[in-house]
Amino acid sequence: MTSQAADGPDTVVASRRSKITPEREREFFDAVLEQIRECGYDSVTMEGVAATTRCSKSTLYRQWKTKPQFVAAALRASRRVRFAGIDTGSLAQDLRQAARAAGDWSGKDTRLLQALGHAVTSDQELAQALREALVHPEIAALEEMLDRGVARGEVPAGHPALEYIPAMMFGVLRVRPVLNGQYADADYLVRFVEAVVLPALGLS
Amino acid sequence: MTSQAADGPDTVVASRRSKITPEREREFFDAVLEQIRECGYDSVTMEGVAATTRCSKSTLYRQWKTKPQFVAAALRASRRVRFAGIDTGSLAQDLRQAARAAGDWSGKDTRLLQALGHAVTSDQELAQALREALVHPEIAALEEMLDRGVARGEVPAGHPALEYIPAMMFGVLRVRPVLNGQYADADYLVRFVEAVVLPALGLS
DNA sequence: GTGTACCGATACGGCCGAGTACCGGTACAC
């Protein structure tokens, strides 16, 4: 019965209730996240998103009940693991690569995190979505990296610095703009890894 | 001519143009900063501040032209150096004490920094005030601490970890809430110093 | 070809906050 026949005109346009394609949805999400980065969460308006995506407010409100729910959905959909898949066989190399990768998306994600800074403390769903989207995946990837290093015997299990590595990486990334007005780039982070992280782990 | 005669009824009430005493002004400032911590910068209203301090909006607008200027003034006035004066003669001890001190004001200032997170990127005066009030003094104090340690020969001059210490301390402090939902307390920070900062400096 | 239901547009009600204007009370200045 080929219930999902795909002989349609383009690709996946068969049987759906909403006429909003996943691509269109991503446009909405990208637009709202970009507006958040630029104007801050509170200043983002559904009208603004509707205008830049050339849809109508009604369309947005048909899919998502309120602005926080809409934003939370956008966050969840933007979930990507930036530096998963890094596995060079050496913890030091893994950390350097992670630092380099982090430097690349630093600007965008830091701005997003910054802009959502307070909204998160008052809306539980938003906080959850933010953590799922931007924080947890990276932390988990880092922890896996460290676990592998421990398993290989590069660092003794229970080394006191281990629990702080993720917080340090994230922390340095995030506060750089506040301290001297520029985002942390890859070079800065790699040098940080070499100057601090590796010595703290006894790796250099 | 005793132009500043102080034989008045209470204390310093002689010759001024505004009837707002410095104590009263501090009430305004405390109120607005507290509202920012609780509701975020955008949600703070002049009306709210006026209400909680039992003054009138007119009074606020007579002294400060706009809301951002008012907030910036409040920030500048709140400038205090939390861990200046720490000088134990040992860099390791200095850093431990700084960590402990930081843990104590962590909640309040982190919330403030968080709440102002984005407002700062769009208002230059606010950004400047925030940096003057909450960031620069602490960084400067930390750097003095490190300089003294170098001068005493505890750490070689130009040690690569030196430039990252302030960013690390600040960073860990600020991201703790995002990572696992609680503010960094003194214990957490002291253990961080011992597990990471001191080893990175070759001090333990 | 007819029906259905979603899309985009627009208009609307309601709320709220920034600043402003005005007004009576009052405390210090001289």
Add this chain to the structure above:
DNA sequence: GTGTACCGGTACTCGGCCGTATCGGTACAC
């Protein structure tokens, strides 16, 4: 004692956004 100027209170204008309602067009379903 008189003047002055600031304080607190209130009322007001203006603008902006949330969320809803309504309407014509249109694309897919059957």
